Amino acid sequence: MTALERVVREEWGRLVALLLAQFRRLDLVEDALxxxxATAQTRWPDDGEPDNPSAWLVTAARRRILDRLRAETMAARKEPLLLVEATRQPQEGVMADDGSLVDDDLLRLVLMCAHPALPPEGASALSLRLVMGISTADVARLFLVPEATMAARITRAKKKIVTAGIPFAIPGTDALGERLDVVAHTAYLAFTAGYAPGSGPDLLRAELAGEAIRLARVTHALRPTDTLAHLIALMALQHSRRDARVAPDGSLVLLPDQDRRRWHHDEIAEALALLEATEPPVPVTALSESFRLQARIAAEHATAPSPEATRWDRITTLYAVLEQVTPSPAVRVARAVAVAEAEGPRAGLLLLDGVELPGHRLPAVRGELLARAGDRAGASEELARAMALCDNVIERAHLSSRLGELA
Known part of the structure; x- marks a missing residue:
């Protein structure tokens, strides 16, 4: 990975926040960055990579923004406006419930995107694209919509922020509460994109998953809620397995085959303590209960001493309740996997009858369950279909390997 690719992938949101804190113009900041x-792509191969790639990009973008502001000032004959925009400093932090000072530009950016003037879906989608740097195609996968639909949704959200003059700021206590669920949902989707990237060469993007956890933590520090606590516990439990999910050759290691000594057991202990401290959840919301149930499922895996000792009966019960709380095709597919472990592959396949889910995960699961049930021809057909739909290099290689084993 080149320095430019790394910066764009890992620091895009921070660069946007840095420039937005100074200029308060989302339209100018995105275009300039x-x-x-684009300039770096043409110059760095010949000139060499700068010592500080992030600073180089910020400096170049800042010059472009100032050029645009000068042009606007000349056109409008309002030179004082240029001085205000170019010299405005980031606002001070706000006080958290525990008395500490919270000053985080990325949180400001997410909260700006979570403004109630934007629909929740548009707010989360814009945050994922603008703050986390997730591609529009992968954001579309997370929302189970076509890429063109998602691109239009993100464009509308950006225009709304600009036209409505939504401030780049952490709102007051009264206004903050109504945005917390949007921030939590955004962090959850960002973690999902890091934990299981829909495309690209990586099996997981640990830095993106870690940033999603950090965002949830700093938001929880600002205003503690059961929803955020359950979410942090869920993400920490899943993230604790990151080192064991990838083999030395970069291939996928399935959960039953993972070396549990490589799990981060300190993170598991912290997550379990957080989960216990917030039960029973009062008051219960669908989002909070969804995160709690998913965390409980992750805890069953995290506390099982071996794959054979996993309490699949408990997991199937939790998934059944989760499907009642937040019914979706993705939950049904996950429940089918658990039922197959507890009652056999045929029982899992019955749950998948009539299920429709975009992407490769449904045919991949069907293929695996058919293989376990002894239907090699049906399994091969489903796995081949999953391969054709899979845009993640490592997962596609795993599907290819399974297909070869069946052949």
């Missing part, structure tokens, strides 16, 4: 990246 994109222009700076």
């Amino acid at each position: 994109a222009d700076a990246v």
Whole structure:
């Protein structure tokens, strides 16, 4: 990975927040930063990579923004506006419930995107694209919609922020509460994109998953809620297995085959303590209960001493309740996997009858369950279909390997 690719992938949101804190113009910031990246793509191969790639991009983008502001000032004959925009400093932090000072530009950016003037879906989608740097195609996968639909949704959200003059700021206590669920949902989707990238060469993006956890933690520090606590516990339990999920050759290691000594047991202990401290959840919301149930499922895996000792009966019960709380095709597929472990592959396959889910995960699960049930021809057909739909290099290689074993 080149330095430019790393910066764009890992630091895009921070660069946007840094520039937005100074200029307060989302339209100018995004365009200028994109222009700076395009310039770097042509110049760095010949000139060499700068010592500080992030600073180079910020400087280049800042010059472009100032050029645009000068042009606007000349056109409008309002030179004082240029001085205000170019010299405005980031606002001070706000006080958290525990008395500490919270000053986080990425949180400001997410809270700006979570403004109630934007629909929740548009707010989360814009945050994922703008703050986390997740591609529009992968954001579309997370929302189970076509890429063109998602691109239009993100564009509308950006225009709304600009036209409505939504401030780049952490709102007051009264206004903050109504945005917390959007922030929690955004962090959850960002973690999902890092834990199981829909495309690209990586099996997981640990830095993205870690940033999602950090966002949830700093938001929880600002205003503690059971929803955020359950979410942090869920993400920490899943993230604790990151080192064991990838083999030395970069291939996928399934949960039953993972070396549990490589799990981060300190993170598991912290998550379990947080989960216990917030039960029973009062008051219960669908989002909070969804995160709690998913965390409980992850805890069953995390506390099982071996794959054979996993309490699949408990997991199937939790999934059944989760499907009642937040019914979706993705939950049904996950429940089918658990039922197959507890009652056999045929029982899992029955749950998948009539289920429709975009992407490769449904045919991949069907293929695996058919293989376990002895239907090699049906399994091969489903796995081949999953391969054709899979845009993640490592997962596609795993599907290819399974297909070869069946052949």
